[in-house]
Amino acid sequence: MAKAESTVHAVPAHEVSSQWSGLPIGVKFDPTDLELLGHLEGKVGRVASHVLIDNFIPTIKEEEGICYTHPKNLPGIKMDGSSSHFLHKISNAYEVGKRKHRKISNSNDTDCDEKITWHKTGKSSRILDNGVIKGWKKIPVLHKCYKGKKVKTNWRMHQCHLGAEVGEKHGELVVSRVFWQVQKTHWEVADACC
Secondary structure: OOOOOOOOOOOOHHHEOOOOOOOEOOOOOOOOHHHHHHHHHHHOOOOOOOOOHHHHOOEOOOOOHHHHOOHHHOOOOOOOOOOEEEEEEOOEOOOOOOOEOOEOOOOOOOOOOOOOEEEEEEEEEEEEEOOEEEEEEEEEEEEEEEOOEEEEEEEEEEEEEEOOOOOOOOOOEEEEEEEEOOOOOHHHHHHHHO
């Protein structure tokens, strides 16, 4: 039986991203929801955490969680459709009840006196691992005031938490994918149809 040769590929220095030394340009961190829950399991101590995960999914330590600032001010955020990922704790809006804190605390937007808030859209989705519920995903959309009315923005968040329960608990660590949803132009939609 022939033995397979081990091959080592050297990556030229000009092809390595300066931010992630050792990784070639073009390497993209784009985990599935199930993979995100795996990283979350590592952070809460259920499994071993990857040694580099803090470089790819930073932890937001503010009491308000991800709602401490407008998403455009979060580290690494771009408005090009690419996603950034964050670990953060859930906080309740009130001491009594289960309503979650989703109001942006320190917004520099002065379009109106009303607050900018994340609103959950649709039902929460189960995230299955071999047919067993590993966690849940909800999709909040950022709303802001425009001419006195709340309107949707293009900011989206896919928030995932571990467990069989649909709702997360106060203080629970969750993982979120945050991105600016790029709108397709009329021509892009027409090209996709043909």
